[in-house]
Amino acid sequence: MKLGLGLYRHMLTREYYDFARQAGCTHVVIHLVDYFREGGANPRNNQPTGSKYELWGVAGEQGKLWTVEEMRRIRAEIEEAGLSLAAIENLDPAIWHDVLLNGPKRAEQMEDVKTTIRRMGEAGIPVLGYNFSIAGVCGRVSGPWGRGGAVTVGMDGPVEDVAVPNGSVWNMVYDQHAAEGFLPPTTHAELWRRLEAFLAEVIPVAEQAGVRLALHPDDPPMPTMRRQPRLVYQPYMYQRVIDAMPSKSNALELCVGTLAEMTEGDIYKAVEDYCRQGKIAYIHLRNVKGKVPRYQETFIDDGEVDMTRILTILARNSFEGVVIPDHTPQMSCSAPWQAGMAHTLGYIAGVLAMLKKEQVGELGARVLG
Numbered sequence: 403m404k405l406g407l408g409l410y411r412h413m414l415t416r417e418y419y420d421f422a423r424q425a426g427c428t429h430v431v432i433h434l435v436d437y438f439r440e441g442g443a444n445p446r447n448n449q450p451t452g453s454k455y456e457l458w459g460v461a462g463e464q465g466k467l468w469t470v471e472e473m474r475r476i477r478a479e480i481e482e483a484g485l486s487l488a489a490i491e492n493l494d495p496a497i498w499h500d501v502l503l504n505g506p507k508r509a510e511q512m513e514d515v516k517t518t519i520r521r522m523g524e525a526g527i528p529v530l531g532y533n534f535s536i537a538g539v540c541g542r543v544s545g546p547w548g549r550g551g552a553v554t555v556g557m558d559g560p561v562e563d564v565a566v567p568n569g570s571v572w573n574m575v576y577d578q579h580a581a582e583g584f585l586p587p588t589t590h591a592e593l594w595r596r597l598e599a600f601l602a603e604v605i606p607v608a609e610q611a612g613v614r615l616a617l618h619p620d621d622p623p624m625p626t627m628r629r630q631p632r633l634v635y636q637p638y639m640y641q642r643v644i645d646a647m648p649s650k651s652n653a654l655e656l657c658v659g660t661l662a663e664m665t666e667g668d669i670y671k672a673v674e675d676y677c678r679q680g681k682i683a684y685i686h687l688r689n690v691k692g693k694v695p696r697y698q699e700t701f702i703d704d705g706e707v708d709m710t711r712i713l714t715i716l717a718r719n720s721f722e723g724v725v726i727p728d729h730t731p732q733m734s735c736s737a738p739w740q741a742g743m744a745h746t747l748g749y750i751a752g753v754l755a756m757l758k759k760e761q762v763g764e765l766g767a768r769v770l771g
């Protein structure tokens with residue numbers, strides 16, 4: 403198991419790489435989409451939050467793909483700082499909105515996704531995290547509900563079914579000049595059909611490129627949000643994603659916090675099950691109190707999930723991927739994001755050190771016995 407840190411686009415600098423190294427990370431997961439662009443409800447010193455119905459920000463340029471040179475340069479800068487680049491997290495809605503929406507540009511945008519995956523392979527980046535979600539992250543509120551009055555996010559009950567405006571998908575705006583109006587509602591069956599068609603086309607390309615696709619579950623995991631169906635909102639639904647296309651390249655970005663917010667299933671069993679199948683590309687670690695539609699994100703050691711148990715399950719099943727902190731509540735200081743990350747990374751590093759000792763101890767006992 404490797405310790406990593408997720409960095410947003412504006413954090414891809416030597417200062418943040420050094421911060422990750424200083425906190426004990428060997429790996430980073432990077433975002434190339436700038437979620438904060440023109441997003442009023444979305445300050446840069448926190449996770450992208452948006453508000454209940456307000457979107458994160460404006461997506462990039464349509465058809466403008468990440469280049470091999472750009473990805474190679476970023477990878478080289480990360481390695482220069484003594485780290486490895488484990489994954490890119492999330493595709494820009496600008497390049498694949500019609501794949502999610504089954505819109506008129508779907509065919510050309512599928513080619514853009516494939517090109518992106520091939521280029522990642524060329525640049526030596528092994529994992530692409532993604533969300534297959536129409537409404538994306540929404541319906542959440544923030545408040546000082548964390549330990550010590552830390553500001554954190556969560557849901558405070560069912561939200562009104564305010565439809566998704568035209569020109570937006572997955573909590574971002576991709577067309578500021580779209581006609582007035584709202585996305586038509588679709589069904590769960592249709593959303594699964596879109597995912598299955600996507601995987602059937604893209605996974606063979608990913609296999610050839612040596613890239614794993616890793617699906618994040620729907621956050622918050624409600625059956626529908628904003629009149630749109632959601633794909634993975636119970637732990638067992640991840641199995642359907644896996645079975646849709648058996649391949650090493652069809653994998654999971656397993657988010658412990660999101661899975662813990664789900665109303666059914668057992669978080670420990672889910673982690674063990676997907677780990678044993680070798681399906682976890684990397685892990686988002688985050689703790690929570692409650693379940694949808696009433697939950698709050700908490701500090702890593704302050705929620706309802708026993709994180710030492712989660713990390714023990716991963717270690718005993720020889721998980722070799724990267725674990726990164728997901729979000730944390732805002733700590734009261736001039737660098738709330740960094741403080742929250744450093745606290746979480748220190749906690750994970752401590753548990754991993756204990757587990758290593760235990761494993762070495764077991765090995766020693768076996769040798770001696």
Ligand SMILES: [Mn+2]
Nearest residue numbers: 657660686728
């Ligand atoms: Mn997550």
